Structure formats: C-alpha cells, structure tokens
Amino acid sequence: NAGVTQTPKFQVLKTGQSMTLQCAQDMNHNSMYWYRQDPGMGLRLIYYSASEGTTDKGEVPNGYNVSRLNKREFSLRLESAAPSQTSVYFCASSGISGYSNQPQHFGDGTRLSIL
Amino acid sequence: LAKTTQPISMDSYEGQEVNITCSHNNIATNDYITWYQQFPSQGPRFIIQGYKTKVTNEVASLFIPADRKSSTLSLPRVSLSDTAVYYCLVYSSASKIIFGSGTRLSIRP
Numbered sequence: 014n015a016g017v018t019q020t021p022k023f024q025v026l027k028t029g030q031s032m033t034l035q036c037a038q039d040m041n042h043n044s045m046y047w048y049r050q051d052p053g054m055g056l057r058l059i060y061y062s063a064s065e066g067t068t069d070k071g072e073v074p075n076g077y078n079v080s081r082l083n084k085r086e087f088s089l090r091l092e093s094a095a096p097s098q099t100s101v102y103f104c105a106s107s108g109i110s111g112y113s114n115q116p117q118h119f120g121d122g123t124r125l126s127i128l
Numbered sequence: 129l130a131k132t133t134q135p136i137s138m139d140s141y142e143g144q145e146v147n148i149t150c151s152h153n154n155i156a157t158n159d160y161i162t163w164y165q166q167f168p169s170q171g172p173r174f175i176i177q178g179y180k181t182k183v184t185n186e187v188a189s190l191f192i193p194a195d196r197k198s199s200t201l202s203l204p205r206v207s208l209s210d211t212a213v214y215y216c217l218v219y220s221s222a223s224k225i226i227f228g229s230g231t232r233l234s235i236r237p
Contacts, residue, residue, distance in 0.1 A: 046222065061223075
C-alpha cells in the first residue's frame with residue numbers, strides 16, 4: 014500500500030531556480046494538500062485542492078503555484094526559489110466521500126534546501 | 129479560525145497513562161477535533177478524531193466535554209515509541225486548518 018508518494022525526497026536548489034514537487038495518492042481521495050514545515054514548527058498549509066479541477070490558497074501561498082493534474086496527482090511549483098523557501102514539504106490527501114474534515118494521510122516529505 | 133493551545137512539552141515514563149489537553153475556546157459548531165502524531169523525519173499520522181463526548185480506538189481515547197472548548201488525548205500505557213510531537217487541530221474545512229506547534233512528548237524508560 015503506497016498511500017501518498019512524494020518525489021523527490023531531497024533537493025538542493027540555487028536561488029532563482031525553478032522546481033516542481035510531485036505528489037500522488039492511490040487511495041481514491043478527493044482532496045489533496047501541500048504543507049511546509051520549518052524547523053521546530055508546525056505545518057503550514059500552502060495550497061489545497063478540495064476536488065479534481067479546483068485549487069485554493071492556504072495560509073502561506075506566496076511564491077508557489079499548484080496543479081491538480083488529475084484525481085491522483087497534485088504538484089507544487091516554485092517558479093523562482095528563495096532561501097526563505099528552504100523547508101520540508103509535505104503532501105497529504107483525504108476524503109473519499111468528500112467531507113473536508115476527514116483525516117489526512119501524509120507522505121514522507123521532500124526536504125528542500127535553497128542556497 | 130479556531131486557534132488551539134497545547135503544552136509545549138511533556139515528560140512521562142513507560143507504562144504510564146499520558147493525557148494531553150488542548151484548549152480551543154473559539155471552536156465552531158461544525159468543527160471536528162483531530163489529533164495527529166509526528167515522528168522526526170516523517171509526515172504526521174492521524175491518531176483520533178471526535179466531535180463530542182468520548183471516542184476510543186486501538187491506540188488512544190479522546191475526551192471532549194459538553195462545551196467542546198477543550199479536549200484531552202489519552203494514551204494508555206505509553207512506551208518509548210510514543211515519543212513524538214502531538215498536534216491538536218480544530219476545523220471543519222481545509223481553509224481552517226492550523227497545526228500549531230504541537231506538544232513534544234518524551235517517554236523515559
């Protein structure tokens with residue numbers, strides 16, 4: 014059972030470079046989410062997609078774009094990476110039935126460093 | 129947004145029962161209370177969710193008083209492997225999700 018799969022697991026970028034983080038889930042979930050977690054902090058929601066074809070901003074969307082490619086896949090793009098975006102990025106999914114308070118299932122994260 | 133307040137850290141010993149209380153004074157009618165566990169270098173893992181009274185599953189219990197302004201996660205007979213950060217969330221939709229800093233639980237032999 015793969016659950017939520019994130020690629021890559023680690024990445025180092027230079028300031029100004031672009032990158033896309035990939036996320037896929039195999040649980041037939043409707044909703045998907047992208048979070049970032051800075052050292053010693055809780056997770057902060059960047060963007061979410063309540064269902065295929067829709068995306069919405071979360072708490073910290075600036076500097077990011079997302080694409081809900083299909084029901085399984087939700088990607089996060091950094092167009093021009095900045096050192097402040099150095100973080101661990103988590104993807105999550107939830108909701109077979111569509112209720113948005115259902116528990117979320119998380120991937121193992123992408124550790125991104127921007128020099 | 130329903131902000132939550134939890135202790136920053138707690139210590140306990142193997143075999144003890146651990147209770148972590150979360151305060152959420154501004155909880156809305158449609159909000160559910162959800163607890164997650166996070167180990168280092170891993171994503172959070174769902175533990176338990178409830179709306180009112182008491183919920184129990186194979187790993188924990190969740191106690192919610194009638195006014196729903198607080199909740200208590202109870203971990204029975206903890207072991208070293210329960211050392212983790214525990215997050216209390218209160219939300220009814222994705223736009224209201226706030227993780228906060230969580231409670232760092234340390235279990236000693």
